[in-house]
Amino acid sequence: MADVEFEREESENQLIEKALKFLHSGCRCSRGAKGGPCSKQFEEETVLHNLHNSIELTNAELDLVVLTSIQAFTRKEDIGSRRSRSPRCNFQFQSVLICREMFLHLYRISYSRFRRLKENL
Secondary structure, three states, rough: OHHHHHHHHHHHHHHHHHHHHHHHOOOOOOOHHHHHHHHHHHHHHHHHHHHHHHHHOOOOHHHHHHHHHHHHOHHHHHHOOOOOOOOOOOOEEEEEEEEEHHOEEEOOOOOOEEEHHOOOO
């Protein structure tokens, strides 16, 4: 039991280190203030708080949170029109537009997991 708890703490520390590295290097988008990266718009504490919250969720709970965000900010298509590709998403965190890369880091999910969730909409 103690080994499982130690592995979980180690895994959480790795996720936090990865998130901090991403925040310091920044994303490559220009959605932020004055055309800068959107990742620079948020305090480190805010991002880490969100990351800790997502770490505490089960995979199913996290999937629901991500699906809710995807559905809330996905552009609607006309009813009856043919869908040639999946609808485009806009991502937001604390009512601020962010890029996909920042969104994925905020919720600690991979791009392939995100695509699978989006395909099931």
